[in-house]
Amino acid sequence: MASNIAAIKLMRPALVSATTDAAHRRTLKLYRNCIRSIPYLIQHFNLSYNMSDMRKRIRDDFVQYREVKEKNQIDRLAFIGETELFDAMSLLKTRSHVVNYFETKLAEETENETEQLLKKFFE
Amino acid sequence: MIRSTFSAISKFAQPTFTLQASTTYGVRYFGGDARLGEKEITERVVDVVSKYDKVAGKSVSPNSTFKELGLDSLDSADILVAVEEEFGIEIPDEEADKITSCLQTIDYIKKTPTAK
Numbered sequence: 001m002a003s004n005i006a007a008i009k010l011m012r013p014a015l016v017s018a019t020t021d022a023a024h025r026r027t028l029k030l031y032r033n034c035i036r037s038i039p040y041l042i043q044h045f046n047l048s049y050n051m052s053d054m055r056k057r058i059r060d061d062f063v064q065y066r067e068v069k070e071k072n073q074i075d076r077l078a079f080i081g082e083t084e085l086f087d088a089m090s091l092l093k094t095r096s097h098v099v100n101y102f103e104t105k106l107a108e109e110t111e112n113e114t115e116q117l118l119k120k121f122f123e
Numbered sequence: 124m125i126r127s128t129f130s131a132i133s134k135f136a137q138p139t140f141t142l143q144a145s146t147t148y149g150v151r152y153f154g155g156d157a158r159l160g161e162k163e164i165t166e167r168v169v170d171v172v173s174k175y176d177k178v179a180g181k182s183v184s185p186n187s188t189f190k191e192l193g194l195d196s197l198d199s200a201d202i203l204v205a206v207e208e209e210f211g212i213e214i215p216d217e218e219a220d221k222i223t224s225c226l227q228t229i230d231y232i233k234k235t236p237t238a239k
Binding site: 035 | 196201
């Protein structure tokens with residue numbers, strides 16, 4: 001029960017941005033917070049990744065949704081991102097969650113890597 | 124007696140921060156103006172920007188905007204975080220949204236007394 005109350009205290013409302021511009025600023029703020037929290041993530045979860053690789057992984061997540069123009073969609077994605085970051089920073093996630101996030105590269109990258117491997121192989 | 128000694132002390136004590144801190148560069152006094160010089164800020168900002176991956180090979184001047192250097196909004200957010208680390212400050216979100224060039228970054232740091 002006690003943990004339930006703690007969870008309710010941590011619950012935040014899903015904010016709705018007034019304009020598309022505000023939603024855009026919100027995502028930039030989220031991105032900045034993600035980048036700032038990388039050193040803390042390394043410290044908390046004892047990660048052994050390159051900082052620029054981690055930055056790239058987070059950046060790919062944002063670039064993936066570059067085409068999204070609708071305000072509500074942006075708000076939804078920003079809320080998901082904020083929640084994920086909050087969970088990671090407040091140690092609600094375990095190490096394996098965070099490692100899993102940084103291990104799974106987005107589709108394009110893995111293709112490129114395999115292509116490179118094949119090229120090396122054929123050479 | 125007390126008044127005369129007090130005036131002597133105040134005469135002696137006053138000019139040390141006001142005159143010297145403004146004229147000398149690079150020497151800091153306790154209780155004096157500890158803000159960084161404009162030249163130093165400019166150098167360090169340009170250094171941080173030119174160290175960024177996507178800027179490699181391009182010449183960075185203090186007047187160049189991030190758009191001219193081929194950087195998008197996420198890149199400029201990256202650079203601002205790097206600048207924050209360099210100067211040991213935190214740029215609040217409203218300010219960070221407005222900054223789109225090296226010159227604006229330098230101006231912001233000039234206004235921030237805690238930058239080091």
